[in-house]
Amino acid sequence: MKKIFITGANGQLGRAVNARYANHKEIELINTDVAELDITNVEAVLNMIREVQPYAIINCAAHTAVDACETDEDNAYRINAIGARNLSIAAGQTGAKMMHISTDYVFAGDAKKPYTEFDMPNPQSAYGRTKLAGELFVKEFTDRHFIIRTAWLYGDGKNFVKTMLRLSEEHDEISVVNDQVGSPTSTRVLTDIIDRLLWTDNYGTFHGTCEGVCSWADFAEEIFRLAKKDTRVKRVTSAEYNAAANRPAYSVLDNYMLKLTTGYVADDWKIAIKEYIDRL
Numbered sequence: 001m002k003k004i005f006i007t008g009a010n011g012q013l014g015r016a017v018n019a020r021y022a023n024h025k026e027i028e029l030i031n032t033d034v035a036e037l038d039i040t041n042v043e044a045v046l047n048m049i050r051e052v053q054p055y056a057i058i059n060c061a062a063h064t065a066v067d068a069c070e071t072d073e074d075n076a077y078r079i080n081a082i083g084a085r086n087l088s089i090a091a092g093q094t095g096a097k098m099m100h101i102s103t104d105y106v107f108a109g110d111a112k113k114p115y116t117e118f119d120m121p122n123p124q125s126a127y128g129r130t131k132l133a134g135e136l137f138v139k140e141f142t143d144r145h146f147i148i149r150t151a152w153l154y155g156d157g158k159n160f161v162k163t164m165l166r167l168s169e170e171h172d173e174i175s176v177v178n179d180q181v182g183s184p185t186s187t188r189v190l191t192d193i194i195d196r197l198l199w200t201d202n203y204g205t206f207h208g209t210c211e212g213v214c215s216w217a218d219f220a221e222e223i224f225r226l227a228k229k230d231t232r233v234k235r236v237t238s239a240e241y242n243a244a245a246n247r248p249a250y251s252v253l254d255n256y257m258l259k260l261t262t263g264y265v266a267d268d269w270k271i272a273i274k275e276y277i278d279r280l
């Protein structure tokens with residue numbers, strides 16, 4: 001029996017990891033969210049992980065509200081950086097593998113081709129800075145780690161797809177940003193990638209997104225097409241939309257390390273969103 005310790009278990013990814021492993025005979029899931037274990041509390045983290053002695057920790061906890069991170073960067077550092085550090089110290093002390101999730105927003109977004117794991121991060125937002133700091137702590141405190149950078153994630157929880165479907169109930173036309181491109185990724189695809197790595201010693205930093213590229217506006221149109229909604233998408237610029245946080249214009253990730261070391265090729269974003277909408 002392998003114990004998998006999950007933080008942020010009530011979030012989108014935490015739920016997807018549960019959906020994937022819940023009925024697995026060889027796996028025991030230890031689910032925690034902030035009520036059971038606040039990852040910013042180093043003593044609580046060390047005590048619980050020492051007690052459980054897990055095979056691996058999957059850190060699904062994060063402060064993911066990108067705009068809110070701008071107004072309270074200290075809190076974002078506490079959760080996204082210190083939280084990751086605390087879990088990594090515990091993983092290092094107990095020998096647990098550390099599976100940590102990061103983001104495309106660690107990159108500046110001024111590239112002309114997809115970012116590989118060998119490109120230099122240069123975050124332009126508080127969220128991106130705090131997530132990058134989390135990555136650095138994971139590397140500092142554990143040898144046996146996987147850092148997976150994902151992007152535009154949607155699953156069971158609050159996300160862009162759900163927001164578009166909700167807004168389409170109230171509006172005939174919705175303004176959506178057209179000058180940011182990336183790769184929408186379902187939690188189903190991300191848990192496939194986690195599963196590919198978790199049981200191996202193939203450690204390091206990996207990009208883990210769906211294949212293919214689109215803008216948020218393209219993504220919204222595909223969501224409405226699949227959900228058979230007549231809602232029109234009004235394409236606007238980031239400047240017109242005027243969100244609190246800067247977001248990368250181009251944050252396409254190349255799953256280079258994953259392809260090179262495992263041969264795994266993720267589904268195209270259009271396949272993953274169809275599967276998701278079909279299941280809703």
Ligand SMILES: NC(=O)c1ccc[n+]([C@@H]2O[C@H](COP(=O)([O-])OP(=O)(O)OC[C@H]3O[C@@H](n4cnc5c(N)ncnc54)[C@H](OP(=O)(O)O)[C@@H]3O)[C@@H](O)[C@H]2O)c1
Binds near residue numbers: 013059104150153154
């Ligand atoms: N969502 C995206 O578009 C996206 C894109 C790229 C990368 N990622 C990364 O993917 C990972 C999973 O994201 P997600 O969308 O599943 O996030 P999510 O749905 O926001 O879930 C995060 C969970 O962590 C919990 N949490 C917050 N602070 C905590 C603390 N101090 N201790 C313990 N738990 C805490 C949250 O609780 P509350 O809800 O009560 O705060 C929530 O249940 C994160 O590392 C994120 O940075 C996400």
